[in-house]
Amino acid sequence: MSTDLVRSTAAELADALAAGEISSVELTRAHLDRIAAVDGPVHAFLHVDADGALDSARAADERRAAGRPASPLDGVPIAVKDVMATRGLPTTCGSRILQGWLPPYDATVVARLREAGLPILGKTNMDEFAMGSSTEHSAYGPTHNPWDLDRIPGGSGGGSAAAVAAFEAPLAIGTDTGGSIRQPGAVTGTVGMKPTYGGVSRYGLVALANSLDQAGPVTRTVLDAALLHEVIGGHDPLDSTSIDQPQPALVEAAREGAGGDLAGVRVGVISQMRGEGWQPGVLARFEESVELLTKAGAEVVEVSCPTFVHALATYYLILPAEASSNLARFDAMRYGLRVLPEGITDPSAEEVMRATRDAGFGAEVKRRIILGTYALSSGYYDAYYGQAQKVRTLIGRDFARAFEQVDVLVSPTAPTTAFPIGEKVDDPLAMYLNDLATIPANLAGVPGISVPNGLADEDGLPTGFQVLAPALADDRVYRVGAALEALLQQEWGGPLIAKAPALEGDR
Amino acid sequence: MPDTPAPSPGTVTREEVRHLADLARIELSDEELDHLAPQLAVILESVTSINEVAAGDIPPTSHPLPLTNVFRDDVVRPGLTAEQALSGAPEQEQQRFKVPRILGDEQ
Numbered sequence: 001m002s003t004d005l006v007r008s009t010a011a012e013l014a015d016a017l018a019a020g021e022i023s024s025v026e027l028t029r030a031h032l033d034r035i036a037a038v039d040g041p042v043h044a045f046l047h048v049d050a051d052g053a054l055d056s057a058r059a060a061d062e063r064r065a066a067g068r069p070a071s072p073l074d075g076v077p078i079a080v081k082d083v084m085a086t087r088g089l090p091t092t093c094g095s096r097i098l099q100g101w102l103p104p105y106d107a108t109v110v111a112r113l114r115e116a117g118l119p120i121l122g123k124t125n126m127d128e129f130a131m132g133s134s135t136e137h138s139a140y141g142p143t144h145n146p147w148d149l150d151r152i153p154g155g156s157g158g159g160s161a162a163a164v165a166a167f168e169a170p171l172a173i174g175t176d177t178g179g180s181i182r183q184p185g186a187v188t189g190t191v192g193m194k195p196t197y198g199g200v201s202r203y204g205l206v207a208l209a210n211s212l213d214q215a216g217p218v219t220r221t222v223l224d225a226a227l228l229h230e231v232i233g234g235h236d237p238l239d240s241t242s243i244d245q246p247q248p249a250l251v252e253a254a255r256e257g258a259g260g261d262l263a264g265v266r267v268g269v270i271s272q273m274r275g276e277g278w279q280p281g282v283l284a285r286f287e288e289s290v291e292l293l294t295k296a297g298a299e300v301v302e303v304s305c306p307t308f309v310h311a312l313a314t315y316y317l318i319l320p321a322e323a324s325s326n327l328a329r330f331d332a333m334r335y336g337l338r339v340l341p342e343g344i345t346d347p348s349a350e351e352v353m354r355a356t357r358d359a360g361f362g363a364e365v366k367r368r369i370i371l372g373t374y375a376l377s378s379g380y381y382d383a384y385y386g387q388a389q390k391v392r393t394l395i396g397r398d399f400a401r402a403f404e405q406v407d408v409l410v411s412p413t414a415p416t417t418a419f420p421i422g423e424k425v426d427d428p429l430a431m432y433l434n435d436l437a438t439i440p441a442n443l444a445g446v447p448g449i450s451v452p453n454g455l456a457d458e459d460g461l462p463t464g465f466q467v468l469a470p471a472l473a474d475d476r477v478y479r480v481g482a483a484l485e486a487l488l489q490q491e492w493g494g495p496l497i498a499k500a501p502a503l504e505g506d507r
Numbered sequence: 508m509p510d511t512p513a514p515s516p517g518t519v520t521r522e523e524v525r526h527l528a529d530l531a532r533i534e535l536s537d538e539e540l541d542h543l544a545p546q547l548a549v550i551l552e553s554v555t556s557i558n559e560v561a562a563g564d565i566p567p568t569s570h571p572l573p574l575t576n577v578f579r580d581d582v583v584r585p586g587l588t589a590e591q592a593l594s595g596a597p598e599q600e601q602q603r604f605k606v607p608r609i610l611g612d613e614q
Contacts (some may be wrong), residue, residue, distance in 0.1 A: 101595050324531060358535065389569060442564040
């Protein structure tokens with residue numbers, strides 16, 4: 001057990017709690033203190049619930065003392081992305097339109113965290129309604145990357161990734177529509193896991209794009225992600241797209257993988273995900289990681305997925321189309337902001353709606369709603385949305401063909417390391433390119449993990465390694481991810497995150 | 508959009524953006540329109556490439572899981588109380604959401 005509580009993994013903390021070496025109150029307080037010390041410059045949190053977290057921690061300690069822990073993670077604190085409805089805790093989705101909204105119910109993921117006894121430290125920052133790859137599109141200001149405070153922490157879940165990278169929380173919940181768990185993981189040197197679509201309930205997750213959204217674990221180790229995944233995953237009758245079958249043994253797969261033996265595992269390197277537009281340092285770390293997998297006994301081949309080059313365009317038609325429809329619910333009538341238009345006496349509901357949505361939505365949300373409205377317009381529907389749905393079929397077929405040859409597919413998670421805040425904020429196309437490697441998994445609904453695999457030579461910033469598996473085979477990405485993590489840590493002599501610079505407020 | 512001229516796919520005019528914002532119930536200022544219209548044109552140009560990719564006989568995918576209708580037993584389960592449902596309302600009256608007038612003068 002490390003003497004520094006906030007630097008321990010969730011698995012270590014769970015063991016220490018089970019052994020009675022520490023209390024959840026002590027542990028939760030240590031994280032609240034850490035948040036107070038470093039979150040000013042990092043800005044991972046939009047809301048901190050110290051009282052609620054400590055109440056939950058006390059209850060966890062009582063259960064442990066009575067020998068009846070609610071789950072293996074009972075008493076281990078967690079941060080939750082602000083897109084998840086939390087009863088009685090502000091839920092803004094990073095938007096002005098929901099400022100101060102207190103949901104009257106819990107998302108299923110949140111309900112499961114509470115049932116499993118994890119104290120909720122607070123809500124983490126995000127791009128508005130999860131639209132973005134840098135967390136700069138939050139109405140409440142950007143989150144800063146703990147590795148370099150002048151750089152982005154990825155997005156949309158930059159708050160959750162930065163919270164675990166800055167040791168403000170051992171665990172966090174993210175959501176991934178086109179890479180919003182995995183890409184922040186890559187650029188902050190942390191682990192991000194997008195489960196199979198339907199593997200984790202979407203009930204109470206404020207929808208961006210229903211056919212793509214998936215909640216999942218944000219952690220510092222692969223084993224911690226598997227532990228959290230087993231708590232939040234599984235069938236939920238409140239989500240009609242939830243998969244009604246048992247989850248694979250995820251923790252077991254992560255423990256097996258940590259042994260470092262990949263004999264007999266067939267790994268496919270996606271040939272479309274390298275070359276032009278990829279940062280040399282990202283590619284160099286990727287090739288080394290592939291080499292490590294080979295040494296561990298994996299059989300590595302190159303696999304071509306030709307339609308993946310169209311995934312970005314497909315995504316930026318399907319996502320805005322679904323988002324424009326979903327965000328119609330923010331109509332200034334039942335909850336959220338209501339703004340009365342200036343200079344109009346007795347305005348109509350429609351005029352109030354227009355004024356509210358202008359004042360309440362940021363630039364990126366407006367861009368995507370208008371783009372989606374265009375793609376769904378009569379006369380354009382077939383050329384845009386309809387066509388994108390067909391290409392989505394082709395992308396699914398590329399995956400199916402690839403998984404006939406190999407057990408998992410691998411690529412770098414993101415084409416570059418973290419870029420400076422402000423660099424791409426008003427250049428939508430440049431921003432969208434960050435999700436090049438992560439989007440195909442969302443379109444096909446397959447699981448994917450990002451594991452930290454080194455620092456790029458150019459800038460000394462973290463890079464990520466992505467492992468993808470067929471739908472429902474989430475255990476495979478845990479096995480391969482844990483193996484790579486173990487092999488890399490043997491080389492480094494410890495976790496990558498230990499190399500992150502100290503933050504002001506450290507010590 | 509029957510009431511606007513139809514330009515070729517992959518382009519979007521300032522007037523069209525104004526009309527789309529109207530359909531989406533977003534009031535946009537002139538400055539916002541000046542800024543958004545060219546950005547949308549660039550995005551549309553970049554996504555138009557997919558028109559060449561899939562032939563007509565490829566079936567569309569709306570959803571990654573091949574799910575059919577999901578039914579559940581018709582049993583009572585707890586829901587929100589009226590107070591909870593109204594707790595976020597901008598305005599309420601007599602246990603109802605209070606909204607601005609919904610009809611125009613001409614109606």
